[in-house]
Structure formats: C-alpha cells, structure tokens
Amino acid sequence: LAVTGSSDVVCDLLGVKGKDILYMGDHIFGDILKSKKRQGWRTFLVVPELARELQVWTEKSELFEELRSLDLFLAELYQHLDSGSSERPDISSIKRRIQKVTHEMDMCYGKMGSLFRCGSRQTLFANQLMRYADLYAASFINFLYYPFSYLFRAPPV
Structure with a gap:
C-alpha cells in the first residue's frame, strides 16, 4: 500500500492503530522518524547500500x-589500571x-x-538507524521469506 498524505487518514481508512502498521521507507527522517513519532508506526528502512x-x-x-x-x-x-596507576x-x-x-x-x-x-x-548513520528504524534491509523483498505473523526480535545478547 503506497499512500501519500495524512497518516491519520490512513489509520482511519484501515481501521488500525499505529503499532499495527509497518511503514516502509528509504529516508530515515522523512519516512521513518516522522511516521514513528506521529503515529507510532513500526518502521522498516530500505538501505540498498x-x-x-x-x-x-x-x-x-x-x-x-x-x-x-x-x-x-x-x-x-x-x-x-586506573588514572592513578603509574x-x-x-x-x-x-x-x-x-x-x-x-x-x-x-x-x-x-x-x-x-x-x-x-x-x-559506529557512524552517525548507523547510530540513527539503530535508534529510529525497527527493521532494515537492502530491499523490501526480504519480507517474502517470512509469514505475515512473523515476530522480528533482536538476537539475545
């Protein structure tokens, strides 16, 4: 679904809340940060590089x-060692x-x-990516390998 305009209208049309939408974009601030802050949407950043x-x-x-x-x-x-160590x-x-x-x-x-x-x-880009995007990949095609109900999680540290 590609929609431009008001994110409020999208939520109303679909009858969903922000957390129920996965927003895909290729601009960390214009797409990802705005959609996350305004509606609480889950975000997927496409990073071809x-x-x-x-x-x-x-x-x-x-x-x-x-x-x-x-x-x-x-x-x-x-x-x-500490600062007092000779x-x-x-x-x-x-x-x-x-x-x-x-x-x-x-x-x-x-x-x-x-x-x-x-x-x-880490670069500033890497820091922003980790901070703002819930998911990221080189292409949205990566989603073809997962069922709609798949729960993405960070690996345990």
Whole structure:
C-alpha cells in the first residue's frame, strides 16, 4: 500500500492503530522518524547500500575478527589500571596494527567508506538507524521469506 498524505487518514481508512502498521521507507527522517513519532508506526528502512556492506563483511570477516581481537586485547591490558596507576603499557604496536587493519577494511568499501563504521567507531548513520528504524534491509523483498505473523526480535545478547 503506497499512500501519500495524512497518516491519520490512513489509520482511519484501515481501521488500525499505529503499532499495527509497518511503514516502509528509504529516508530515515522523512519516512521513518516522522511516521514513528506521529503515529507510532513500526518502521522498516530500505538501505540498498547494505547489500555491498554485507558482501564486504562476508568476504573480509577475518579483518573484522582481527579488529575485535585487538580491541579485546587492549581492554584486557587496561582492565586493572586506573588514572592513578603509574604503569603505562606500550601499545604502539597494537595501535599500528589497528590502523593497518582499519585501513584495509576501509579500502574494501571504495570512496565513500562503510555506512556503519568509521575506523572502529559506529557512524552517525548507523547510530540513527539503530535508534529510529525497527527493521532494515537492502530491499523490501526480504519480507517474502517470512509469514505475515512473523515476530522480528533482536538476537539475545
């Protein structure tokens, strides 16, 4: 169902409340945020660039794993230190390795880089996506693989 205009009219015509509608859009603010705030609709963001992102994640998974391992190693080094500690571990070689790995990862994405991370940090887009969209995928066609009654949930952490 593609409708432009008043979201109130859509709810009245269909006889449903906001939470009963899944709104699909491709603009995080114009589509997703407005429909969620105004009517409480569930939201699905179409992110075509996600297909390339997933391809890189699959093909270069060893780089992502190495970056995660380096991050955990740094966390363990600093775990028992506080601001009053006189001990200062030498992390220069680890920092160089992190820079090398993140550079290799960045080169896989082309000129624009990753949608979801910059170095080892989340991008603003990734943050907004997680905050505002209930679901997201590269295409709405992904829904063909699920029954209408399917309940989408985040995996347990």
